Amino acid sequence: xxxxxxxxxxxxxxxxxxxxxxxxxxxxxxxxxxxxxxxxxxxxxxxxxxxxxxxxxxxxxxxxxxxxxxxxxxxxxxxxxxxxxxxxxxxxxxxxxxxxxxxxxxxxxxxxxxxxxxxxxxxxxxxxxxxxxxxxxxxxxxxxxxxxxxxxxxxxxxxxxxxxxxxxxxxxxxxxxxxxxxxxxxxxxxxxxxxxxxxxxxxxxxxxxxxxxxxxxxxxxxxxxxxxxxxxxxxxxxxxxxxxxxxx
Numbered sequence: 001x002x003x004x005x006x007x008x009x010x011x012x013x014x015x016x017x018x019x020x021x022x023x024x025x026x027x028x029x030x031x032x033x034x035x036x037x038x039x040x041x042x043x044x045x046x047x048x049x050x051x052x053x054x055x056x057x058x059x060x061x062x063x064x065x066x067x068x069x070x071x072x073x074x075x076x077x078x079x080x081x082x083x084x085x086x087x088x089x090x091x092x093x094x095x096x097x098x099x100x101x102x103x104x105x106x107x108x109x110x111x112x113x114x115x116x117x118x119x120x121x122x123x124x125x126x127x128x129x130x131x132x133x134x135x136x137x138x139x140x141x142x143x144x145x146x147x148x149x150x151x152x153x154x155x156x157x158x159x160x161x162x163x164x165x166x167x168x169x170x171x172x173x174x175x176x177x178x179x180x181x182x183x184x185x186x187x188x189x190x191x192x193x194x195x196x197x198x199x200x201x202x203x204x205x206x207x208x209x210x211x212x213x214x215x216x217x218x219x220x221x222x223x224x225x226x227x228x229x230x231x232x233x234x235x236x237x238x239x240x241x242x243x244x245x246x247x248x
Contacts, residue, residue, distance in 0.1 A: 041073060094235060095235045139193045141170045141186075143167060148165040159185065
């Protein structure tokens with residue numbers, strides 16, 4: 001799992017260029033606007049909006065940007081976005097799930113299909129990959145939140161299902177429909193979380209080695225850089241050695 005975790009951290013865009021960070025803020029703003037439009041514009045009354053705002057804060061998105069995204073939904077001038085999920089296979093037989101938030105389904109479908117094809121992958125039917133994942137809530141804390149034992153105890157008391165800890169921090173998994181309840185309980189014990197989100201967690205991992213690692217990374221980078229793509233998930237396991245060789 002170590003290689004997998006390191007790959008995930010790189011996908012979080014730590015240390016990326018300002019232009020890429022601006023694109024990330026744009027995607028976070030879109031999620032906030034859609035969440036605010038789908039329910040109450042108050043994060044305390046809208047679980048989806050609360051998650052979106054918390055994740056924006058975790059990426060150091062300015063408060064003005066967050067407020068502007070919410071006001072856009074209240075003002076009624078927000079575009080109509082559609083949630084779409086694409087599933088397919090990447091290099092090395094890796095299962096990949098791509099979550100889209102778009103105002104143009106045809107454009108999004110064409111771009112995703114092209115990125116898969118250019119990198120030796122292929123799109124599948126809905127359900128062709130998602131059965132290999134569990135839809136779960138994920139709460140992350142920095143290593144400074146406490147020892148592995150302390151976090152494990154807090155997670156168990158909060159009703160979480162699993163915990164992964166390493167030198168970078170702690171990742172707590174919970175049932176999809178229990179995320180808000182567990183996150184609230186964890187905050188009372190461990191303080192404010194770094195991120196709280198709904199994710200696709202692989203049931204098993206597919207080892208990827210050699211040149212396939214570089215191609216896989218290229219494909220995932222291209223998907224994440226697409227304006228319509230919100231999240232990308234894969235059931236890959238990449239070794240530290242290959243990560244350093246192909247990931248820089």
